[in-house]
Amino acid sequence: MGENTMRDSETPQMGSATKTLGIIGAVVAAFYVVIFALSPKPITFPSPVPEFAPDATLFDKVSGWITGLVFYGPSANGEYTIRIVVIWLITAAIFFTIWLGFINVRGFKHAIDLVRGKYSDPNDAGEVSHFQALATAVSGTVGLGNIAGVAIAIAIGGPGATFWMIVAGFLGMSLKAAECMLGVKYRQEHADGTVSGGPMYYLRDAVKDLGKPGLGKGLAAFFAVCMIGGAVGGGNMFQSNQATAQIVSQVGGEESFLGRNTWIMGLLFAAAVGAVIIGGIKSIAKVTEKIVPFMAILYLGACLIVLLGNFGEVPAAFGAILDGAFTGEGAAGGVIGALIVGFQRAAFSNEAGLGSASVAHSAVRTKEPATEGFVASLEPFIDTIVICTMTALTIIITKAYLDPAASELGGVALTSNAFASVLPWFPKVLAVAVVLFAFSTMISWSYYGMKATGYLFGDNPLAENVFKVIFLGFTVLGSIASLGSVIDFSDSMIFMMSIPNLIGLYLLRNVIRREFSHYRARLASGEIKEFADRH
Amino acid sequence: MDTIVVGVDNSEASTRAAEFAVDRAQKNHWKIVLVHVIPWTPFSFQTASENEHRHRERQRELEAATEQVIAPMVEICERGGVPHEEIVRHGKASETLLDISAESGAVHIIVGRTGDSGLRDAVFGSVANRLAQHASVPVTVVP
Numbered sequence: 001m002g003e004n005t006m007r008d009s010e011t012p013q014m015g016s017a018t019k020t021l022g023i024i025g026a027v028v029a030a031f032y033v034v035i036f037a038l039s040p041k042p043i044t045f046p047s048p049v050p051e052f053a054p055d056a057t058l059f060d061k062v063s064g065w066i067t068g069l070v071f072y073g074p075s076a077n078g079e080y081t082i083r084i085v086v087i088w089l090i091t092a093a094i095f096f097t098i099w100l101g102f103i104n105v106r107g108f109k110h111a112i113d114l115v116r117g118k119y120s121d122p123n124d125a126g127e128v129s130h131f132q133a134l135a136t137a138v139s140g141t142v143g144l145g146n147i148a149g150v151a152i153a154i155a156i157g158g159p160g161a162t163f164w165m166i167v168a169g170f171l172g173m174s175l176k177a178a179e180c181m182l183g184v185k186y187r188q189e190h191a192d193g194t195v196s197g198g199p200m201y202y203l204r205d206a207v208k209d210l211g212k213p214g215l216g217k218g219l220a221a222f223f224a225v226c227m228i229g230g231a232v233g234g235g236n237m238f239q240s241n242q243a244t245a246q247i248v249s250q251v252g253g254e255e256s257f258l259g260r261n262t263w264i265m266g267l268l269f270a271a272a273v274g275a276v277i278i279g280g281i282k283s284i285a286k287v288t289e290k291i292v293p294f295m296a297i298l299y300l301g302a303c304l305i306v307l308l309g310n311f312g313e314v315p316a317a318f319g320a321i322l323d324g325a326f327t328g329e330g331a332a333g334g335v336i337g338a339l340i341v342g343f344q345r346a347a348f349s350n351e352a353g354l355g356s357a358s359v360a361h362s363a364v365r366t367k368e369p370a371t372e373g374f375v376a377s378l379e380p381f382i383d384t385i386v387i388c389t390m391t392a393l394t395i396i397i398t399k400a401y402l403d404p405a406a407s408e409l410g411g412v413a414l415t416s417n418a419f420a421s422v423l424p425w426f427p428k429v430l431a432v433a434v435v436l437f438a439f440s441t442m443i444s445w446s447y448y449g450m451k452a453t454g455y456l457f458g459d460n461p462l463a464e465n466v467f468k469v470i471f472l473g474f475t476v477l478g479s480i481a482s483l484g485s486v487i488d489f490s491d492s493m494i495f496m497m498s499i500p501n502l503i504g505l506y507l508l509r510n511v512i513r514r515e516f517s518h519y520r521a522r523l524a525s526g527e528i529k530e531f532a533d534r535h
Numbered sequence: 536m537d538t539i540v541v542g543v544d545n546s547e548a549s550t551r552a553a554e555f556a557v558d559r560a561q562k563n564h565w566k567i568v569l570v571h572v573i574p575w576t577p578f579s580f581q582t583a584s585e586n587e588h589r590h591r592e593r594q595r596e597l598e599a600a601t602e603q604v605i606a607p608m609v610e611i612c613e614r615g616g617v618p619h620e621e622i623v624r625h626g627k628a629s630e631t632l633l634d635i636s637a638e639s640g641a642v643h644i645i646v647g648r649t650g651d652s653g654l655r656d657a658v659f660g661s662v663a664n665r666l667a668q669h670a671s672v673p674v675t676v677v678p
Contacts, residue, residue: 117577122634126593126625128586129577136583193591276582290580363586447583 063489070492089353093171104173111374127365130375137360139292140444143437145349148411150391154401157341160324162392164342169384172352173377181373183358197362199355200455203504219500226496227452233490235445237478243438244479250431266479270472292440295433303390306422317396350380355501370519539643540636548647552677556645557615567619575625629665645675
């Protein structure tokens with residue numbers, strides 16, 4: 001790219017950039033006004049100082065402080081918290097949706113064409129394809145969020161939460177596009193031909209290019225630390241905990257032998273994960289990678305059976321979703337509850353803005369980083385808009401959420417009940433699906449955590465191996481007990497990743513926009529061509 | 536000078552196909568494009584660490600194919616004194632052979648008949664069968 005073309009493509013944007021920023025500011029401000037105006041009074045601002053039991057350990061205190069700060073937010077009607085970190089994610093999603101000119105809508109068809117390989121140069125055959133990068137990243141995010149999270153959202157926020165979840169997924173597409181494009185653009189190729197990418201690298205290198213090397217390094221290191229914490233916790237302990245609970249619920253409950261000795265499940269999980277990440281037994285990972293898409297299809301198939309079996313009620317379900325989204329009738333907390341819960345669950349499920357998927361996407365070898373951005377935007381679409389919506393419709397149609405015990409049942413159990421009312425045998429399959437989803441999420445996050453460790457310790461093999469052993473230790477721990485403060489802590493670490501990551505994205509907004517608009521211009525002019533259709 | 540595409544792997548049949556091609560090329564003044572296709576699909580599922588190493592793996596596969604499959608065939612061409620070119624690519628054998636023959640403007644495609652995987656061929660169709668059905672130039676299958 002010559003200097004002139006750069007200047008040409010930048011100059012006319014300067015005016016429009018200011019205008020766009022103005023529009024974004026207005027939209028975001030309107031969003032906050034709506035949230036607070038619609039909110040049932042009173043909104044209270046709880047004290048951010050956590051309270052501790054007299055016997056709280058140092059860890060409990062540290063964890064309590066971090067969790068309290070990350071998940072702090074004003075409480076509406078005393079029922080649900082408008083978490084600031086969710087607002088932070090959604091604001092960024094709104095920002096980049098407008099900033100990139102609704103890339104989530106306008107780039108959708110192109111993204112599908114890229115995944116289908118229409119633009120893949122046959123001479124590059126044999127490299128990681130767009131499809132593979134997308135599938136790898138999706139298998140890391142599809143999981144409990146899609147099964148349990150949706151149920152929680154509807155139990156608390158009513159059917160309307162689904163609508164806001166879809167909106168949040170839709171906005172998250174742009175955010176995902178931005179972070180995954182940067183992941184490819186600033187990835188590192190090592191001497192041995194392997195590649196590493198993700199927020200650590202773009203925070204360090206791209207922010208340095210802006211003339212702020214110290215800030216870049218600091219953000220990158222902060223991100224890496226959070227990603228290790230998130231990997232050990234939400235990506236590992238939480239998964240083994242939930243998977244164990246599922247198995248126990250299907251083989252005799254808490255009073256059974258397994259229910260009293262959950263560490264056995266923990267050890268089994270650790271052995272299976274360890275075989276893949278330490279023993280290098282690829283076959284296990286291979287099998288999961290193949291089974292996860294199969295389970296996802298099976299899961300969607302079961303949703304379809306339930307929906308088709310109650311076809312007449314589908315319009316009413318959509319009616320309930322729309323109704324709940326704007327009037328809040330039937331939902332415990334009204335519109336604001338539906339909105340907040342929906343947004344929150346979408347953010348938990350598709351990970352847009354956290355930067356994790358950017359690590360998985362950066363392995364793709366393309367001359368155009370923008371292409372991976374388009375492809376990555378499909379991820380929240382698949383995860384939130386397709387899979388979560390199917391789950392939601394199933395729960396709404398079967399009226400499982402109207403069960404008075406719904407909010408106590410928790411996530412998976414509620415979804416399980418919804419299916420059981422039409423397909424009595426499905427809870428067993430669902431338990432298998434949950435275990436496999438949890439396993440593939442653990443494998444994905446062990447990789448993310450290892451890359452973060454590698455980044456912090458200069459790809460020192462010893463450090464990476466130490467990380468793997470610690471990771472497995474936490475797999476066992478996760479299965480044993482609820483360990484509330486540890487789970488809270490790890491959850492907050494995952495969301496903390498969004499702080500350095502989004503600061504970086506805002507700083508790099510011009511780089512991001514230039515990359516996409518330049519690519520789009522060349523696509524429109526025919527400079528970037530489709531390769532001939534296959535036979 | 537016309538170009539022909541010869542699809543090769545490391546089988547006996549490939550050697551026979553290459554010898555046959557060289558023989559015809561000498562008589563017809565053809566240029567031979569030796570093609571080896573490493574089976575690969577962009578739609579498989581891979582783990583993140585496999586993706587990370589994929590580029591290096593690909594290079595290794597290309598080098599191994601060039602050394603083990605292409606080199607002996609090049610020798611056959613050189614012994615026959617026929618102009619030749621080599622291509623190693625990842626993909627589905629039949630599609631890739633057709634793509635390359637179209638790209639190079641080939642007038643003829645020659646492949647060997649391995650015939651050793653009866654069941655798989657019966658289900659998926661052999662490379663030779665697919666070529667014969669889809670190619671727009673004559674295809675010779677050397678037994």
